[in-house]
Amino acid sequence: MVQVQSKKNAEVEVSPSKIIRRRILAHKGIILGCFLLLIIILMAALAPVLAPHDPYHQVLLNRLKPPFWMTGGSWTHPLGTDHLGRDYLSRLMYGAQISLLIGLATALISGCIGVFLGLVAGYFGGRIDQLVMFLVTVKLSVPTILVALAVVQLVGGSLEVVILVLGMLLWHQFTVVTRSVTMQIRDMDYVTSARTIGLSAMRILFTEILPNISNQIIVVVTLTMASAIVIEAALSFLGVGIQPPLPSWGIMIAEGKEHIFFRPWLVLIPGTALLILVLGINLLGDGIRDVTVPGGRS
Amino acid sequence: MTASTNAPILSVMDISHNFISAGGVFKKAQRLQALRGISLDIKSGEVLAIVGESGCGKTTLAKVLMHVIKPSRGEVRYRGGRLADLSATNRATSLQAIFQDPYSSLNPRKTIGDIIGLPLRMHRQLTEKARKEAVLEMISRVGLPVGFYDRFPNQLSGGQRQRVAIARALILKPAVVICDEPTSALDVSVQAQILNLLQDLQAELGLTYILISHNLAVVEHMSSRVAVMYLGQIVELAETSKLFHDPQHPYTKALLASVLKPNSGGGIPEVPLGLSYPNALDPPQGCSFHPRCPVVTERCKLEPPALIASESGFVSCHNF
Amino acid sequence: MKIQPIMKVRRLSIDIPVPNGVLHAVKDVSFDLAKGQTLCIVGESGSGKSMLALGMIGLLPHQARLFAEELSFDGIDLQNLSRAKLTQIRGSRIAMIFQEPMTSLNPCYTIGNQMIEMASLHLKMRRSDAHDLAGQWLEKVGIPAASDRLNQYPHQLSGGLRQRVMIAMMLMCGPDLIIADEPTTALDVTIQAQVLGVLASLQKELGLSMIFITHDLGLVSRIADQVGVMYAGSFVEYGSVQDVLDAPQHPYTQGLLKCIPGFLERSTNGRLGTIPGTVPSLVGNTVGCTFSNRCFRATDECFVGADPEPKIAAKHDVRCFFPGPPSTTEESDV
Numbered sequence: 001m002v003q004v005q006s007k008k009n010a011e012v013e014v015s016p017s018k019i020i021r022r023r024i025l026a027h028k029g030i031i032l033g034c035f036l037l038l039i040i041i042l043m044a045a046l047a048p049v050l051a052p053h054d055p056y057h058q059v060l061l062n063r064l065k066p067p068f069w070m071t072g073g074s075w076t077h078p079l080g081t082d083h084l085g086r087d088y089l090s091r092l093m094y095g096a097q098i099s100l101l102i103g104l105a106t107a108l109i110s111g112c113i114g115v116f117l118g119l120v121a122g123y124f125g126g127r128i129d130q131l132v133m134f135l136v137t138v139k140l141s142v143p144t145i146l147v148a149l150a151v152v153q154l155v156g157g158s159l160e161v162v163i164l165v166l167g168m169l170l171w172h173q174f175t176v177v178t179r180s181v182t183m184q185i186r187d188m189d190y191v192t193s194a195r196t197i198g199l200s201a202m203r204i205l206f207t208e209i210l211p212n213i214s215n216q217i218i219v220v221v222t223l224t225m226a227s228a229i230v231i232e233a234a235l236s237f238l239g240v241g242i243q244p245p246l247p248s249w250g251i252m253i254a255e256g257k258e259h260i261f262f263r264p265w266l267v268l269i270p271g272t273a274l275l276i277l278v279l280g281i282n283l284l285g286d287g288i289r290d291v292t293v294p295g296g297r298s
Numbered sequence: 299m300t301a302s303t304n305a306p307i308l309s310v311m312d313i314s315h316n317f318i319s320a321g322g323v324f325k326k327a328q329r330l331q332a333l334r335g336i337s338l339d340i341k342s343g344e345v346l347a348i349v350g351e352s353g354c355g356k357t358t359l360a361k362v363l364m365h366v367i368k369p370s371r372g373e374v375r376y377r378g379g380r381l382a383d384l385s386a387t388n389r390a391t392s393l394q395a396i397f398q399d400p401y402s403s404l405n406p407r408k409t410i411g412d413i414i415g416l417p418l419r420m421h422r423q424l425t426e427k428a429r430k431e432a433v434l435e436m437i438s439r440v441g442l443p444v445g446f447y448d449r450f451p452n453q454l455s456g457g458q459r460q461r462v463a464i465a466r467a468l469i470l471k472p473a474v475v476i477c478d479e480p481t482s483a484l485d486v487s488v489q490a491q492i493l494n495l496l497q498d499l500q501a502e503l504g505l506t507y508i509l510i511s512h513n514l515a516v517v518e519h520m521s522s523r524v525a526v527m528y529l530g531q532i533v534e535l536a537e538t539s540k541l542f543h544d545p546q547h548p549y550t551k552a553l554l555a556s557v558l559k560p561n562s563g564g565g566i567p568e569v570p571l572g573l574s575y576p577n578a579l580d581p582p583q584g585c586s587f588h589p590r591c592p593v594v595t596e597r598c599k600l601e602p603p604a605l606i607a608s609e610s611g612f613v614s615c616h617n618f
Numbered sequence: 619m620k621i622q623p624i625m626k627v628r629r630l631s632i633d634i635p636v637p638n639g640v641l642h643a644v645k646d647v648s649f650d651l652a653k654g655q656t657l658c659i660v661g662e663s664g665s666g667k668s669m670l671a672l673g674m675i676g677l678l679p680h681q682a683r684l685f686a687e688e689l690s691f692d693g694i695d696l697q698n699l700s701r702a703k704l705t706q707i708r709g710s711r712i713a714m715i716f717q718e719p720m721t722s723l724n725p726c727y728t729i730g731n732q733m734i735e736m737a738s739l740h741l742k743m744r745r746s747d748a749h750d751l752a753g754q755w756l757e758k759v760g761i762p763a764a765s766d767r768l769n770q771y772p773h774q775l776s777g778g779l780r781q782r783v784m785i786a787m788m789l790m791c792g793p794d795l796i797i798a799d800e801p802t803t804a805l806d807v808t809i810q811a812q813v814l815g816v817l818a819s820l821q822k823e824l825g826l827s828m829i830f831i832t833h834d835l836g837l838v839s840r841i842a843d844q845v846g847v848m849y850a851g852s853f854v855e856y857g858s859v860q861d862v863l864d865a866p867q868h869p870y871t872q873g874l875l876k877c878i879p880g881f882l883e884r885s886t887n888g889r890l891g892t893i894p895g896t897v898p899s900l901v902g903n904t905v906g907c908t909f910s911n912r913c914f915r916a917t918d919e920c921f922v923g924a925d926p927e928p929k930i931a932a933k934h935d936v937r938c939f940f941p942g943p944p945s946t947t948e949e950s951d952v
Binding site for chain 2 (some may be wrong): 149
């Protein structure tokens with residue numbers, strides 16, 4: 001029997017990560033989102049190196065200098081100075097650190113809480129599911145900003161407090177998504193097989209189910225980051241978040257609001273930075289969701 | 299192993315199971331009687347097929363045997379002892395399962411090596427090297443190239459995935475393997491390969507199979523005994539050749555008559571079953587088959603039939 | 619005088635552009651379907667049989683390309699028909715029955731609603747007349763208490779009943795041709811027999827032609843007049859059902875028959891025959907016969923040149939360089 005392997009038989013066998021990589025590179029939203037996000041990340045990372053001045057250094061003689069593209073501006077302070085003479089570019093760059101930190105830390109805390117609750121609710125069902133959904137309903141009826149306000153008033157505002165409070169208030173989206181996807185997966189044969197093999201429920205949740213829902217969770221991470229960043233900016237704007245002189249973008253907007261008519265850049269610059277960051281995160285999240293949608297078997 | 303060949307390796311003792319769907323404010327809680335009083339002895343080394351159509355409860359029975367569902371009543375015994383009393387390790391090394399859908403029975407995020415090696419990791423103390431060797435040996439034994447160790451399920455075809463599932467089920471050398479429609483999702487040419495593989499492995503490893511299938515041709519080919527299920531009960535149990543050549547229960551007869559055996563130009567067989575559809579939420583009074591039975595009598599509508607011993611098993615019918 | 623076949627297909631091919639080239643889903647398929655006859659297209663998954671069916675009535679995905687030397691239905695050229703005309707023919711003269719009736723029946727509307735809609739659209743009837751017609755047809759497919767059923771929703775019916783409703787809905791408009799794509803695969807075997815019985819008797823009564831796509835050779839042997847065995851996009855064997863199934867000439871068909879438990883009378887020491895290897899990729903051009911990498915009688919000639927053109931062997935068309943009866947020696951199986 002003649003057995004010649006004809007070359008048409010060579011099916012290209014592509015690993016799942018390669019497929020995803022291919023789709024990522026082709027997705028415009030992800031590229032744009034990454035680009036925007038990268039700008040902000042670089043700003044934050046390189047702040048200690050590239051910031052021209054100390055963001056806390058006040059020079060009252062130099063107050064309210066305009067950015068370089070306007071008359072009266074100069075390259076010593078490329079984005080001008082604020083009402084206390086502090087360099088705006090430096091404050092913006094250090095502010096990026098704060099925003100990113102808030103976003104990531106909050107997503108981490110709320111993610112841990114939310115995903116855990118979602119996993120157990122989706123997998124065990126019954127009473128546990130009812131309990132978790134009750135908690136979610138309660139959480140949803142709680143007005144996030146008001147509670148944040150109240151807590152901060154009681155405990156005092158600071159970076160750590162804001163992170164903790166937001167972490168406790170933003171987990172519901174994780175729970176809802178995790179729960180629904182877990183419910184879809186728990187009846188899959190590979191989960192039943194894991195039970196036949198004798199794995200404990202917890203082990204199944206973390207080694208069989210969790211890796212298969214990571215795509216959806218990443219999307220929620222991006223959404224939560226964006227929410228956290230915006231809420232923090234709002235809290236700081238209201239004076240109940242991070243306290244000055246920390247260069248949070250929210251504080252910068254707050255401090256600039258008195259001058260909004262004659263020196264709009266004081267508000268527009270941190271506002272634009274916020275916009276770029278949140279837009280980048282959201283584009284990335286949407287893009288990841290598009291790219292990891294099932295229906296792309298090799 | 300000096301176990302007497304007469305003692306059953308697995309005993310199903312009067313298993314009943316109900317699924318209760320939660321009631322709400324506007325909806326009464328509903329009870330789905332998936333299994334109703336199933337008793338069965340499975341002999342070591344045999345292939346017992348469980349056949350039936352949708353809603354008969356064979357999948358639920360499979361899950362009970364796998365110990366994935368705890369039955370509402372009754373118990374399963376393995377080699378005389380209660381299955382529920384065995385440790386997880388003992389259970390896993392005695393009973394394993396192969397599932398129907400090759401596309402959902404393998405974790406898409408794990409490599410083939412990890413998937414097949416997981417039972418070893420759980421239940422055997424082996425060095426990583428020894429474990430890898432055992433997995434590679436199993437991969438070859440099911441007819442796959444050893445290079446598949448590092449591949450992911452999405453890189454394999456349906457038939458190849460099913461081989462991986464078989465390797466995973468057999469790596470702990472269980473005594474009993476529950477095959478839940480192992481080839482229903484596969485093409486005919488691939489099905490043949492998998493069935494041959496299953497037969498070879500049975501001979502090599504002395505396995506006992508419980509084959510759940512709706513494909514009667516496969517059942518006739520593979521099994522030594524057949525249990526026919528209908529609405530949660532076994533209506534007939536007999537040796538394969540006896541069942542296929544001389545069925546006793548009217549449902550079995552109808553089932554066999556419906557099989558489209560090759561017959562050029564033979565036309566479609568008449569199957570006198572009426573339009574009534576089996577509803578497990580509201581099983582009929584008396585004999586559950588009576589609304590569709592061509593030889594129904596008054597007694598059938600009132601009294602559920604007993605299990606009457608036949609040549610190689612039993613039949614549950616008043617007319618027997 | 620030769621009677622015009624109701625469906626005439628010559629050299630139909632369907633190509634689909636994919637990221638790494640062009641997928642030749644269907645290659646050079648030709649057949650004639652006489653009025654009142656049933657053609658079964660048999661193949662495993664990936665053989666292209668569903669694509670062929672969709673292609674014939676213009677329901678391919680938009681990026682697919684279909685070319686045929688001829689594709690005519692009752693003299694009408696389907697290739698160059700406008701979208702509007704094609705849609706009209708699809709409902710009124712060609713009926714399509716799919717595998718899963720839940721997706722063909724809209725779960726939001728009652729059965730009656732959907733049937734009446736169908737009748738009003740294609741038969742231009744008044745709603746009350748359409749209602750009566752719907753009731754009559756439900757009875758015709760064996761569903762009693764038609765008036766009650768008309769008010770039910772698809773999810774309230776079992777699978778078998780839904781398929782019967784589909785059949786009623788599709789046949790109500792008086793088509794000449796039915797294209798059924800695995801209509802009973804998802805049904806229980808007893809229900810399948812009943813539904814097929816209904817379909818077969820209606821076909822006979824109304825003199826309909828049918829193209830029936832399936833993977834089940836047992837089914838084919840029972841209902842087909844003509845059968846086309848599809849492999850990797852082409853008909854490797856095509857002819858009357860007796861000729862093809864009783865005297866298969868192509869190694870694929872022969873291999874397939876040996877794979878099916880209980881199909882052939884003899885069985886070799888309890889093992890089923892197998893076809894080694896896997897279906898080659900349909901992307902790009904093939905060298906030699908598409909089946910050559912799995913064929914037990916392939917010779918060097920089979921691996922070069924183009925796919926074999928159909929030739930006559932044992933009174934039917936076979937695409938093989940060396941068609942012939944099944945070999946008596948055992949082929950290796952895996």
